[in-house]
Amino acid sequence: MGFIVFLLKRILGLVPTFFGITLISFFVMHLAPGEPMSLQADFNPKMTPEMRQRLRAQYGLDKPLYVQYSRWLKGLVHLDLGRSFSPDRRKVWDKIRERLPVTILINVLSMLLILAVSIPLGVRAAVRENSLFDQVTTVLVFLAYAAPAFWVALLLMLLFGIEWNLLPVSGLHSLMGYDQMGLFEKVVDWSKHLVLPVFVSAIGGLAGFSRYTRSSMLEVLRQDYITTARAKGLPERVVIYRHALRNALLPLITILGLSIPGLIGGSVIFESIFAIPGVGQLMWSAVMARDYPVLMGNLVIVSILTLLGNLLADIGYAAVDPRIRTGLQEQE
Amino acid sequence: METSLSSTPIREGKRWQKTMLELCSNPLTVSGLVIVGILVFTALFAPVLAPYDPQRIDTFHILEAPSSAHLLGTDGLGRDCLSRLIFGARISLLVGFVAVGIATAVGTVLGALAGYYGRWVDSLIMRFVDIMLCFPTIFLIMAVIAFLEPSIWNIMIVIGLTSWMGVARLVRAEFLSLKKRDFVLASRICGASDLQIVFGEILPNAIAPILVSATLGVGGAILTESALSFLGIGVQPPTPSWGNMLTEGKDNLEIAWWLSVFPGLAILVTVLGYNLLGEGLRDFFDPRKKR
Numbered sequence: 264m265g266f267i268v269f270l271l272k273r274i275l276g277l278v279p280t281f282f283g284i285t286l287i288s289f290f291v292m293h294l295a296p297g298e299p300m301s302l303q304a305d306f307n308p309k310m311t312p313e314m315r316q317r318l319r320a321q322y323g324l325d326k327p328l329y330v331q332y333s334r335w336l337k338g339l340v341h342l343d344l345g346r347s348f349s350p351d352r353r354k355v356w357d358k359i360r361e362r363l364p365v366t367i368l369i370n371v372l373s374m375l376l377i378l379a380v381s382i383p384l385g386v387r388a389a390v391r392e393n394s395l396f397d398q399v400t401t402v403l404v405f406l407a408y409a410a411p412a413f414w415v416a417l418l419l420m421l422l423f424g425i426e427w428n429l430l431p432v433s434g435l436h437s438l439m440g441y442d443q444m445g446l447f448e449k450v451v452d453w454s455k456h457l458v459l460p461v462f463v464s465a466i467g468g469l470a471g472f473s474r475y476t477r478s479s480m481l482e483v484l485r486q487d488y489i490t491t492a493r494a495k496g497l498p499e500r501v502v503i504y505r506h507a508l509r510n511a512l513l514p515l516i517t518i519l520g521l522s523i524p525g526l527i528g529g530s531v532i533f534e535s536i537f538a539i540p541g542v543g544q545l546m547w548s549a550v551m552a553r554d555y556p557v558l559m560g561n562l563v564i565v566s567i568l569t570l571l572g573n574l575l576a577d578i579g580y581a582a583v584d585p586r587i588r589t590g591l592q593e594q595e
Numbered sequence: 596m597e598t599s600l601s602s603t604p605i606r607e608g609k610r611w612q613k614t615m616l617e618l619c620s621n622p623l624t625v626s627g628l629v630i631v632g633i634l635v636f637t638a639l640f641a642p643v644l645a646p647y648d649p650q651r652i653d654t655f656h657i658l659e660a661p662s663s664a665h666l667l668g669t670d671g672l673g674r675d676c677l678s679r680l681i682f683g684a685r686i687s688l689l690v691g692f693v694a695v696g697i698a699t700a701v702g703t704v705l706g707a708l709a710g711y712y713g714r715w716v717d718s719l720i721m722r723f724v725d726i727m728l729c730f731p732t733i734f735l736i737m738a739v740i741a742f743l744e745p746s747i748w749n750i751m752i753v754i755g756l757t758s759w760m761g762v763a764r765l766v767r768a769e770f771l772s773l774k775k776r777d778f779v780l781a782s783r784i785c786g787a788s789d790l791q792i793v794f795g796e797i798l799p800n801a802i803a804p805i806l807v808s809a810t811l812g813v814g815g816a817i818l819t820e821s822a823l824s825f826l827g828i829g830v831q832p833p834t835p836s837w838g839n840m841l842t843e844g845k846d847n848l849e850i851a852w853w854l855s856v857f858p859g860l861a862i863l864v865t866v867l868g869y870n871l872l873g874e875g876l877r878d879f880f881d882p883r884k885k886r
Contacts, residue, residue, distance in 0.1 A: 283726040292738050409814060409866035411821050411838075414859030417845055421856075425849055521728060528733035532822055536845070547826070550737045558738055565731050573729065 266581060273577050277570045284566045285339070285559070289332050292558060335559065344560040349552055355560035358545060363564065365435065366530050366541035369457065373465035374519075374526065381469050382512075385476025389511075390503060392481060400473060407470035412529060416463040416536045423459065431456050433538040460537045464529050468522060475518055479511040486510075513584055520576025524569045617879065624875025630868025637684040645678035650833050658851045668853040670843055676853065679835035680861055686836040687865055690751055690820040691813040697755025698816075699809045702762025707793055709763070710770025721767070724760045732757040736819070740828045747830050754819050762808055769801035803880040811873035814866035821862050837862050 324331070338345055344355035388397040424432035431437065436452050444452060483489065484507055492502045530543035538544075542561060549557035618624050637644060646666075653673030661668045667676040709720040736753050743749045773779065774797060782796050823829035824838025825845075832839050837858040844855030 279722070280726050280729055283722070284730060287726065287730075288735060288738065291735065405867060405870065406863070409870055410863045411818050411825075411841075411859060411866075413822055413825050414841060414855070414862065417841065417848065417855045417859065421848060421852055524729060524731040528731040531733055531737065532826065535826060546734060546737070550740075550828075562731075562734055562738075565734060566729060569729050569731060 269581060270578065273574060277574065281566060281570060285336070285563060286332070288562045289335065289559060290328065292555060293328055293331070339563070344563065345556040347549075347557050348554045349557075355556045358557060359542060359560055359564055362540060362542050362545050365539060366527070366534070366543060367568075369460055369464060369533070369539070369541070370526055370530065372457065372461045373468065376461060376465045377468040377472050381472035382476050382508075382515075385473040386480055386503065386508060386511075388473065389477045389480030389484065397477075400477075404470045404474050407466050410466070412463055412466050413532050413536055415466055416459065416533065419459050419463065420536075430458055432459065435539055456537075460533050460539060463536075464526065464533050467529070468526065471518070471522065472515070475515055476511065479514055480507060483507045483511045509583065513580065516576050516579045516583070519579075520573040523572035524565075527565055527568060618875070621875045621878055623871050624879065627868050627870070627872025627875055630864060631872055634684055634688055634865055634868065637681055638688040641682045641685060645675075645681045647675035647678045649674060649678040649682040649835050651675075658847065658854075660851075661853055667857050668851065670840070670851075670854055671847060676840070676857060679840060680837070680857060683835045683837045683840060683858065683861065684865075686747065686820070686830055686834070687817050687862070689747065690754070691817050691869065693751040694754040694758070694816040694820070695809050695812045697752060698759040698812060699762050699805060700759075701756065702759035703766050703798070703805060705759070706763035706766025707770055707798065710767035711774055711789070711793055711797070713771075717767070720763070724763055727757070727760050730757070733819070733822070736823065737826075737828060740823065745823075745828045745831055747834070747836075750820055750823060750829050751816075754816050758812065758815065758819075761812070762805060765804055765808055766801060769804060770797055773797045773800055803876075807873055807877045807880060810869055810876055813869040814873075817862065817866055817869070 326334070335345065342356075344359075346352050346354055347358060384400055388400045391397055420432040423430040435456050436449070437456075441449070441452065489502060489507055492506045493499075497506075530541055531547055532543070533539070534541045534543035535547055542564065545557065546561045548554075549561065651674060653669070656665070656669050656673045658671055659665055659669045659673075665675050665677065667680060670676055670679070705720050705724075709717040736757055739753050740749060743753075779792060779796050782792055787795070820829055821836070821838030821841070824836045825841050827839070827842060829838055830836035840858040841855060844851070844858065847854050
């Protein structure tokens with residue numbers, strides 16, 4: 264019961280955050296100088312002031328901002344994100360929907376990679392504090408923190424794609440002969456294309472998470488109950504993985520939730536470098552065309568994903584920490 | 596009213612010496628300081644250090660591999676990469692300082708307000724912080740930059756305005772614990788105004804963590820700038836920045852590896868320098884690590 268109440272509270276708490284995000288983005292975007300019209304109008308000698316005015320009216324840009332925002336919100340409530348300003352005038356949701364799966368796939372894969380690699384790495388580094396292993400991982404972490412991910416992407420493309428010719432460097436699948444491939448070959452083809460993007464978008468997280476795991480583990484290993492567990496004569500493996508790691512993972516869950524915006528934000532860069540037709544690329548072209556509805560739609564989708572990620576983190580937290588599940592923490 | 600008990604001025608010099616010694620005993624801090632020092636030096640003396648004019652186009656020497664004439668090769672317009680790299684240091688230095696300065700100022704003021712006044716001021720500001728933290732900031736930056744003219748000043752302002760949340764949280768936490776201390780109470784009894792208490796009493800005691808987080812923030816700001824410049828919405832060519840040099844590297848990836856390798860290396864080393872310095876300062880200010 265307590266868990267359901269907790270969950271409802273969290274979900275309700277997300278609502279104002281969500282509207283805050285839409286409000287800020289809407290106003291920031293519209294208050295900035297320049298408007299979609301100028302791109303179409305400035306280079307068109309036949310454009311008269313009246314025509315420009317008519318275009319503005321057609322897109323609803325002649326109304327005061329708060330009217331535009333409330334109109335946009337009304338649409339959102341009906342799950343309608345409006346239509347793109349681009350000449351095709353397609354529905355924003357359709358544009359996003361066809362690109363969303365790729366972006367989510369890459370982000371989920373890199374999240375899994377991050378967890379699978381950084382947690383064991385961090386634990387090992389903490390258990391053997393100051394050992395050679397610890398020092399080497401620390402150096403690697405520092406380097407990974409400081410390296411611009413898009414540059415690492417370039418280097419990997421240079422090595423794997425051009426120098427050794429091992430992996431494809433752009434797109435999601437081969438352009439030639441893709442249709443003739445069997446299912447298995449298609450999967451292999453996709454995986455080959457995804458290796459570099461997934462790895463590159465995971466780099467920052469790999470560094471951050473192994474660092475956090477390490478320091479969190481070090482903190483826990485100093486606690487009395489670990490000494491107790493050891494004194495009981497439990498095997499070291501059990502002490503580390505059952506007693507220590509469980510507690511060390513708690514703060515990590517929150518960090519996991521907080522790292523989602525950065526991970527998704529990175530998509531813009533990786534999708535641009537690796538020519539992957541995902542949401543990031545859509546966002547990019549919308550920015551270039553000053554396509555307000557697509558920009559807003561993108562922001563909405565991305566912030567929903569982020570908030571969902573945070574919610575999942577909260578649930579995960581509750582699942583492992585009974586104090587939160589039973590609401591004990593709020594009584595203190 | 597003069598409340599400060601003047602510290603013994605005779606030992607001021609000694610104390611300064613001791614602080615420097617302690618700072619320099621940490622290899623992290625020293626290597627960070629050296630790297631940042633080199634960056635500052637390069638940026639300041641770029642015209643002297645650069646062997647060529649970074650903007651000079653030389654159509655006879657396009658995309659030449661590193662040689663003794665052009666140590667890091669030339670780019671697609673025959674410009675000397677080393678010279679462009681050296682001038683690019685100016686952008687990095689500037690972005691680091693200005694963007695982080697803005698972020699630190701905004702974060703400090705908002706965090707101080709939240710921590711000092713508490714109640715609804717606190718909840719309002721912290722809610723705002725939560726919203727900003729949930730924001731995939733690069734999307735917001737891109738949206739804003741696309742509408743503004745992409746110039747280095749706009750970039751720095753936008754990066755600053757989207758990265759103050761960490762500082763705000765930190766300052767708030769410091770204020771929450773510091774405002775209940777006796778010395779704050781004492782100065783209030785002496786009739787100090789809120790402004791005096793916030794800036795004269797509490798803030799000076801919160802400088803250390805702010806300094807650490809600002810130093811660590813510089814690296815992030817430089818990385819963001821380079822990513823934006825790489826995408827073409829940051830510093831605009833022909834002004835050389837490490838990010839926009841990498842764009843050219845990407846376009847010539849198959850024929851000119853040097854265009855991709857060196858600017859990135861410069862970013863890596865610079866960010867590493869600031870991060871090392873930040874970590875070193877963190878250790879320095881951490882009372883638990885004092886020997």
